[in-house]
Amino acid sequence: MKLRIYIATTNGPSEIQSLVEEDPDISSVVCLNGTTQSLPITPGYDAFVRKPTGVIERMTGHRVYRLDVSDPITNGESWQLGVYLAHALAAEGRLAQRGEPANGVLFVTGAVNARDLGVEKVGHMVEKLDHTGQLMMETAGEGLPLTIFLPKADLDQALIGKLPPNVDVFAIENVSEALDALQMGVPEKTAAPDREEVQTSPMPSSVDHSEEEKATEPPADTTSPSSSITRYRVLLGLGLILIFSLAAFGYRLWDEGPRQWQEMAEKGQIERLEAALNDHAWPWLAETYREKLQRSPQAVSLALSVRGLRPADGKSCAGMRFRNTSLKAETLKVQGENNLRLTRPDRLCRLEFELTNRSGATRQIWSSVIPQMSNSRFRDKQETMQLFTGELESGESVVLPIRLPLFRSGDLNYTVTALSFDQPSEEISSQFYAMVENPGGTDEVFEKYRSYGLTMIRREIPVTP
Structure with a gap:
């Protein structure tokens, strides 16, 4: 499990972005955000690394490194504990460097005694913790645990009590305590002092490593503006966690x-x-x-027109082949809405039902023309049911021709059914052929499919003798 480390400063957290070994003949350096700009703590870092003054070479066996951080660290020694932990994690391949995923986040402050690796007081905890609000929100957004390491001498019960309960706090006296806590990956709460039992008085120290001032800080004023800001930022972080939880629930509900x-x-x-x-x-x-x-408005994507073909000489359809005449087409006017009646059905030889795709895209079409006649029978396939299924491009038409029976008596009725959809569908095809087999039962299916976005046409066109 890899961990990302942030150094706590009075100006805000500074992420350790990368840590690489360099040529042992040069000096170690701390650079800003991958640039060539070295930071003022570079000489102190070089002394912290190499023997005999430093502690890193004793741990790793290498004496020169380049360390990149995201934000400036200008003075003091509170960066030492975080840098030491970064080297320890990097030696085991567990430091999450820039661009690498992390399983947890550490927020660290503390000076390290080079003689015995004691963790010593650095001060200014109010300002440092005051800047954790944004970090809490970011880690909460990524679903990562946040752990704070600080010197036991700097622990202030009032300040720590204002942090969210899901933030682990480790107040330590020696680097070994932090290494033990990190041995199994993300630190566990059992390794941390209980927040109700921890001592708030400073630990005696042979060296005082306060960053900006050497005097012992007075107890934190819990009613100070900084403390109020911290409280509001923590509440904001908790609110963000709630928002993310609700968003996750909403996504699942939508999905x-x-x-x-x-x-x-x-x-x-x-x-x-x-x-x-x-x-x-x-x-x-x-x-x-x-x-x-x-x-949702359904765009009209299908248009139906009916043409009639009559003998050009104005006579009967019977015996046309002996009269040397042809058929003349004319668009027939229809009356009504659902059941359409032809205005001049006499002497019609053939009907042509034309469907046109009026949408702006290619559509899948299912269409049929089914004749029904009461007192006569159909004598030819050209007089019976006509079908078309397939795609029509925008503006394209298809014609379903059907010949009227030459000898008919009683009522002749044509049922025209057409469906239009964005793409082929086995289910719609199945329903369409069911409608073809049972034309009288299409009303219920028609209404159901129209409510789900299909364009449908169903017309009854009677032709009287």
Whole structure:
């Protein structure tokens, strides 16, 4: 498990971005954000690394490194504990460097005694913890645990008590305590002093490593503006965690509901969609989706026109081949809305039903013309049912021609059914052929499919003798 380390400073956290070995004949350096700019703590870092003054070479066996941090660290020695832990983790391949994923985040401050690796007081904890709000929000957003390491001599119960309970705090006296805590990856709470029992008085120290001042700090004023800002930032961080949790719940709700429903609707899986809506755990959501579909305007993507073909000489259709005449086409005017009646059905030899794709995209079309006649029978395949299924590009048309029976009596009726959808669908095809076999039962299916985004036409066109 890799860990990302931030050095606590009075100006805000500074991330350790990279740590690489360099030529042992040069000096160690601390650079800013991958640039050539070296920071003022570079001489102190070089002394902290190499023997006989330093401690890093004793641990790793190498004496020169380049360390890159995200933000300036200008003075003091509070960076030493974080840098020591970075070297220890890097030696085991567990330091999350820039661009690498991390399993946890450490926020570290403390000076390290080169003689016995004691962790010594550095001060200014109010300012440093005051800058953890943004870091808390970022780690919460990434779902990463945040752990704070600080000198036991700097621990202030009032300050620590204001941190969220999911932030682990380790107040330590020696580097070995931090290494023990990190041995199994992300530190565990059992390694930290209990917040109610921890001592708040400073530990005696042979060397005082305060950064900006050597005098012992007075107890923190819990009513100071800085403390109030910290409290508000912590509350903001907790609020952000709640927002992320609600967002995750909302995404799951959307993923298991409207997103899947929309995919089914787009693929024409209407029966499956109906079952999903009926069985959903939140009926109100399913009903809302149904209402949305019903309110969505359906563009008119199909147009139907009817042409009649009559003998050009104005006589009967019978005996045309002996009269040396041809058929003359004319667009027939129809009356009514659903059931259309031809205004001049006499002496018609043939009807042509033309469907035109008026949408702006290619559409899948299913269409049929089915004749029904009461007192006569059909004598030729050209007089019976006509079908077309396939794609029509935008503006393209298809014609379904059908010949009228020469000898007819009683009522002759043509049922025209057409469906238009964005893409092919096995389910719609199955329903279409079911409608063809049972023309009288199409009304219910028609209404259901129209509510799910299909364009449909169903017309009854009677031809009187």
